[in-house]
């Protein structure tokens with residue numbers, strides 16, 4: 102990858118010979134103290150934890166996911182029924198709350214995890230990654246490819262992991278600053294509001310299509326599937342259910358809009374907390390070439406952050422509150438992450454690795470602080486950050502003028518020629 | 522205006538247009554229900570309340586679990602309303618979750634036709650996952666997955682006058698299914714072997730039928746008397762050549778019977794039911810890739826492609842699991858597989874995929890199957 106070879110930003114590599122003790126912006130290498138043997142030992146220990154869970158997977162786990170699905174569907178059904186009378190404020194509040202929770206669990210603890218293949222071992226064709234479809238703008242098939250393959254393989258590798266868009270956000274001092282990063286707090290806010298559509302666009306690889314790296318026919322076929330799904334989703338939430346509510350149509354429509362938006366903001370926050378809070382590392386492309394199993398595990402641990410909280414919280418996040426455990430073992434049933442978390446944490450602490458975790462508000466705050474902080478260029482001694490931004494803006498304007506000057510002249514000439 | 526005479530016999534066209542209109546309303550309602558439930562199906566919500574209704578995926582509710590012998594258990598099942606009934610001698614498939622994992626197995630139906638419930642009788646085999654689970658893991662009230670009855674181990678219509686049933690062990694099950702229906706063929710001989718009298722399935726039913734003179738029963742307890750060789754039939758059923766015969770039991774019995782009846786030039790009169798495939802050949806094993814599922818697993822020479830896929834969590838189509846129903850067929854798009862019954866190796870390449878029965882084939886080197 103030539104683009105990344107010339108990139109000046111950090112970061113950590115797990116390959117000792119390629120490791121810098123300190124990054125360009127002065128960040129310490131978090132695994133400088135580990136030998137290659139340590140890293141492989143970590144890998145072996147984690148493999149053993151995984152094998153233990155696999156060997157004990159059974160009826161209780163199957164009962165868990167079935168119960169979760171039953172509860173979620175009952176809650177959704179009940180909330181929809183209550184919303185038929187949403188003209189009455191108490192019904193509106195109860196129905197909207199229920200629908201929001203149901204929609205969140207459908208996406209997180211159920212959809213996300215089933216599509217990861219966490220429940221494929223049950224061989225129940227109704228609860229299987231190859232047959233599941235979810236209440237989300239991106240069709241399951243497209244999401245699985247971009248999420249499971251790209252995000253989980255290239256976790257926090259700058260330039261490769263598009264999950265939350267390193268293309269848009271600058272969240273690391275070693276990432277090169279560009280003028281558009283000034284707007285990233287605003288961009289990020291809107292990404293949160295329309296999260297599912299943003300993800301659908303990522304999964305479609307709209308950017309790849311514009312850059313010419315995605316085949317046009319494939320793109321068009323995928324786009325058709327997305328539009329079909331969008332039509333069904335929108336039809337359900339904004340047409341059919343409201344119409345069914347008769348006199349409560351408008352309030353039901355509003356309830357659906359609130360539920361969808363709240364879910365967008367919630368899932369955005371959860372995922373945002375998974376890889377962006379303070380203490381989470383990012384990696385450069387070279388660092389993953391020829392990566393060993395141990396190195397892969399270490400990268401997953403250092404590139405993820407957990408959220409602490411109650412059991413209900415964990416369910417609401419789809420156990421992505423155990424992001425570290427999930428990234429280590431993406432296909433283990435989500436109900437087991439809480440169980441292995443103390444061991445993973447102990448292991449990381451034993452090897453002097455930071456187990457990043459905290460309550461949701463703290464983690465969200467920390468991630469947002471990064472978005473604000475890095476929207477401005479790094480502080481340079483003797484320069485003001487504002488000055489740097491202004492200079493960059495001036496350069497950008499000059500660039501635009503330079504590249505359009507020819508056009509202006511031609512235009513003026515043709516204008517002058519016209520009356521003659 | 523219509524005259525009274527018209528009312529008695531409404532025109533055909535009217536009735537069918539009413540039907541069509543109703544169908545259209547039905548389809549419209551269905552579309553609305555689908556729009557309400559998307560991306561799920563309306564069924565996913567209705568299943569919450571009524572998993573056995575008609576139109577649902579076929580399921581059955583366990584009504585009773587009754588031990589028959591120390592190792593055999595009869596399960597009484599009330600099938601969902603989509604059940605289409607069976608012919609005596611046919612089998613059904615049940616899908617049960619053992620340790621959270623869904624397994625499908627075929628079992629002969631042992632109950633008479635036309636009842637509200639069906640029964641199957643399962644003999645536990647050592648280390649058998651499903652056959653042991655049904656006795657200790659299934660409780661009345663449990664819901665299991667069910668498939669429509671199938672199989673051609675049945676009496677023809679009209680039934681022949683003189684019939685021989687030659688069975689051993691749990692092979693009596695499909696025959697019991699036939700014997701529990703009326704009327705029986707005029708002249709029925711049942712030759713049944715079991716290890717001991719305590720192990721013998723349906724002992725009471727069979728002796729009762731014999732006491733009523735409806736069948737002639739010959740039992741053989743192999744633990745004390747040794748196995749009855751087919752060649753010794755002459756001594757037991759001297760007129761066996763004049764009878765249509767239905768044989769079900771262990772592989773050895775079936776193989777011997779096939780050879781015996783073929784030698785007598787009477788293969789046309791022989792009907793067999795096998796509970797497991799006859800394995801002749803094992804080969805090399807290899808890496809099996811299930812394209813579409815994106816799964817690759819190493820499988821040894823004795824592991825069927827079906828089992829290899831299932832163990833890796835791939836949703837594999839399946840049926841009898843022993844090479845008769847062709848429900849498990851998948852295209853082999855690359856590499857070689859071996860038919861475990863014959864040892865024959867089938868090779869395919871992406872330009873020329875070949876359909877193979879995954880339940881009786883194993884990898885013979887690396888291979889790709891499309892699911």
Ligand SMILES: Cc1cc2nc3c(=O)[nH]c(=O)nc-3n(C[C@H](O)[C@H](O)[C@H](O)COP(=O)(O)OP(=O)(O)OC[C@H]3O[C@@H](n4cnc5c(N)ncnc54)[C@H](O)[C@@H]3O)c2cc1C
Nearest residue numbers: 612626627628629642643644648649650651652691694796
């Ligand atoms: C058409 C048809 C009808 C059948 N009807 C009946 C019936 O009425 N009653 C009944 O009890 N079974 C019947 N079977 C057999 C049944 O489907 C299962 O194969 C059997 O119960 C074993 O399943 P399991 O899960 O317990 O064993 P598995 O866990 O699948 O197998 C465990 C071990 O036992 C071996 N094994 C598998 N099947 C047999 C067998 N039949 N005998 C000895 N060893 C075996 C396997 O090779 C394996 O090593 C029928 C099979 C077919 C194809």
Ligand code: FES
Nearest residue numbers: 840841842847880
């Ligand atoms: S499952 Fe019946 S032939 Fe393979």
